[in-house]
Structures are given as C-alpha cells and as structure tokens.
Amino acid sequence: MEKLLKKLGSIFGDKILDVACGRGEFIGILMQVLKDYEKFVGIDFSDKIVKFAQEHFKDKPVEIIKMDAENMSFADDSFDVVGIQNSLHHMLKLDKVLYEMKRVLKPKGNFLICEMHCEDGQTQAQQNHIKIHHWCAEIDTILNIPHKKTFQREQIKEIAENLGLTNMQSFEYSFPMENPKDEEFIERLVKTITSYVERIKEHKDYEGLKAEGEKLKKSLKTFGYAPAATLFFIGKK
C-alpha cells in the first residue's frame, strides 16, 4: 500500500478521467493521493448515479457526465490520466471500453486499473464481500444490468498486460477494516440485502435468491465484512 501511495503521489496531470465512476469513490481517493490535477471528469451511464455524483461533487473541480464507456464522445488524446475502479466486471463489452480508455488517453499518459479479485485465501470477512458481490451480480443480470462475477487475480493481470502499456507496475493490497463486525455497518449491509432482492419479486428465482441473501446476512453477523483483496495496475500509453 505504501509503495502504491508513493507511486500515485508522483502522478499529476490537468485532466483526469474516471470511467464508470459510480458515486465517485475513486475520484475521491485520487483527489487525495495524486500529486496534482486541475480537473476530474467522471462518466457513468446510469441516470440515477450521475445525478448523485453531480450533487456530491457540486463544489469541486469535477464534471460528471452521462456517457457510455463503450462509445466516448471525447477526442483522441484528451486526458493526462485515465482510470477505472472496480468496474471491469461490470462492462458488457470490456474490450471496447479498454480501447476507448486508451484512445482518449494522451501519449505517455497514465492508465490506472484498480479491481478487487475473488482469489482463494482471503479472510471470511473478505469472502463475505465477494459473496455479496456475486449475489448482487445474479440479481442485476436478471434485471438486464451488466454485472459479472468478480475476476480471479490472473484474469485481471491478463487484461492489464494485454493493454500494451509501458512501464507497467502492479500492486496488491487488502484494505484493513478497523472493526469488521461493526454493528451499525453490518446492519446497513443487511438492510441493503433485504431491499436488493425485492427488485426481482416477480421473478421465478426470487425465493432462491432471497434464501441465499438470508445466508449472507448470517455469515455477515458471524464473520463480519472487509473489502476483498485488490489489484492496482499503472502503466503509460
């Protein structure tokens, strides 16, 4: 983690793009750890999420735009840094998205990939993060929202290596949780599980996924929750 923070602390650029920005967690992190920047641009194709992120960053040098990452409207070589966090497994056409990310990145610009993985050997609290993710992916898939299972370490490595970047560096870390069994936090996750499955109430798989959700709640109360291990790749175009 220390080495990664040092590396990120050496990166600067005027315009920084976060692809599939969601609510903007990655932008928030990069704002704190990069050496310097002028402006962030975040894109996401969900109306609801774009509105949330626009409101969240309204007083910050951040522009949130509704845009499909498979077809970006930016000119070639527009950004100094282009990144994506925990969204590779959400992309329907990942190759197209990665091609677009590289296209809009300036020559010698930094390409950042940050992605959790589901490799064995993680704590039971981390496994709960992975299991919740895979359960949510099943529900999203029923609702036609692109969401696959998270990748194995080697799969993410292959994706990063196939980008044809130079000066590639890789980092791996598990973000520590002060208290994986924090009751308030676990209760929030339990509520999310309850409401998440209600979105498919009419579907034939509802009862099965609901039962699976109940098992997840039990496991959360027993073992707690911690973020899954994460890979971070940084390379230059």
Ligand SMILES: C[S@@+](CC[C@H](N)C(=O)[O-])C[C@H]1O[C@@H](n2cnc3c(N)ncnc32)[C@H](O)[C@@H]1O
């Ligand atoms: C796990 S969330 C994003 C997490 C976010 N990057 C973060 O660091 O907190 C995945 C996001 O990908 C978005 N998404 C999926 N496919 C997309 C696409 N083709 N173009 C733009 N956004 C997309 C979804 O709307 C969702 O907000």
